[in-house]
């Protein structure tokens with residue numbers, strides 16, 4: 001049995017203070033030094049190890065080969081581990097195995113001894129594995145995200161793109177990484193606009209993300225509309241190192257919105273036509289009046305001119321009357337046309353009173369045909385509002401027609417519908433249509449605005465539904481309440497112009 005060489009107190013203290021496990025072996029692998037850190041690492045006391053072969057600290061795999069390593073090294077001088085270091089599997093007293101980084105030095109020559117320094121790698125491995133797991137999880141999130149994620153460097157080259165991003169563009173990751181984002185994905189006519197967005201972002205470093213829409217060009221040349229949220233990626237010193245963008249492909253949603261808008265406009269158009277149809281008898285009456293007047297004036301004019309000494313002043317009057325009546329007929333037709341023309345929605349700063357006054361001839365024509373008195377009570381101080389005048393006329397006409405229908409049960413002298421404008425409690429602009437008809441039965445009140453709900457033999461049941469959707473598109477409300485002592489009040493409430501956007 002080889003005895004450990006005597007050690008100075010300093011040397012012993014030094015060894016025991018070392019964080020690494022230090023093990024000294026002779027050329028046969030017999031342990032001569034086993035420091036405190038080694039005791040902690042392996043669970044053996046120094047007494048249990050000194051004088052025994054170091055292979056007791058190894059796993060089965062290394063154990064048998066260790067003596068062979070040493071003798072081969074002594075024979076050939078070729079080092080496999082000395083001066084290099086490598087990771088090994090080591091075995092504790094309790095049989096558990098752990099990873100350690102082993103560096104070996106040679107001491108003396110004949111025969112040499114070897115000193116091994118071991119670092120327990122368990123914690124480092126755990127940390128590395130945890131970091132790896134974290135990275136994999138982050139990657140899985142990136143891949144699972146139903147949002148496009150794109151990382152760009154300061155030259156706007158792609159540094160990262162997730163699966164959804166590749167999917168929308170119809171390209172693979174490898175063909176995009178490192179390429180210019182403009183050239184790879186942005187339609188040529190959009191690049192200048194995007195440059196402005198990125199420029200502002202990098203210049204101002206806003207706290208929150210910058211939101212904007214910018215289309216992308218897919219591999220097959222299709223353009224997809226994408227809503228982006230972009231943030232600046234900053235180094236710890238606050239220096240921008242790139243941009244991270246997340247994008248949602250909103251193409252289908254935009255198309256659906258457009259379809260809904262178009263469908264709604266078609267329905268409104270049809271409904272305006274239907275309203276016109278119902279009003280046809282009133283309208284034809286209204287047109288017949290000037291036409292009949294024109295006929296009468298023309299005949300009177302002819303008679304005047306047939307006279308032996310025609311009164312030219314009177315004849316001129318007759319011509320003026322004819323012109324005035326023709327203008328009136330033309331005006332009615334112009335309003336009708338503007339009401340039924342198929343058109344897209346607008347917003348204009350509008351005087352609602354003027355809009356209602358414009359409707360007056362049509363309203364009166366319709367009312368007269370049904371023997372109903374229509375009263376206008378327009379508030380001269382009414383604020384203006386942002387609205388679509390034609391759509392608002394359509395709402396008023398729908399409400400007026402309902403009112404006219406509702407008072408039919410009364411005797412002709414009592415039938416009355418009022419159209420009133422006023423300022424609401426919070427400065428809103430209001431239009432009220434009041435009638436003194438039979439009112440709305442309790443059981444109908446919940447379904448009044450449901451499309452196709454009608455109690456009329458020829459009703460579409462769309463009037464109120466469309467009116468409410470128009471008013472709501474103006475960020476307003478259409479409400480109902482009973483009138484006193486009987487009848488109904490429909491109230492349109494619209495934000496006044498200062499409170500409303502476009």
Ligand SMILES: Nc1ncnc2c1ncn2[C@@H]1O[C@H](COP(=O)(O)OP(=O)(O)OP(=O)(O)O)[C@@H](O)[C@H]1O
Pocket residue numbers: 398402403406435437438439440444448453454455456458459460461462463464465487488
């Ligand atoms: N002023 C009112 N008084 C009493 N009932 C009303 C009044 N306005 C609406 N209603 C009831 O609400 C129902 C739905 O009205 P809406 O305007 O939506 O359709 P409609 O008038 O029946 O059909 P259309 O508008 O196509 O002529 C009416 O059928 C009627 O029963």
Ligand SMILES: [Mg+2]
Pocket residue numbers: 398401402462463464
């Ligand atoms: Mg109606």
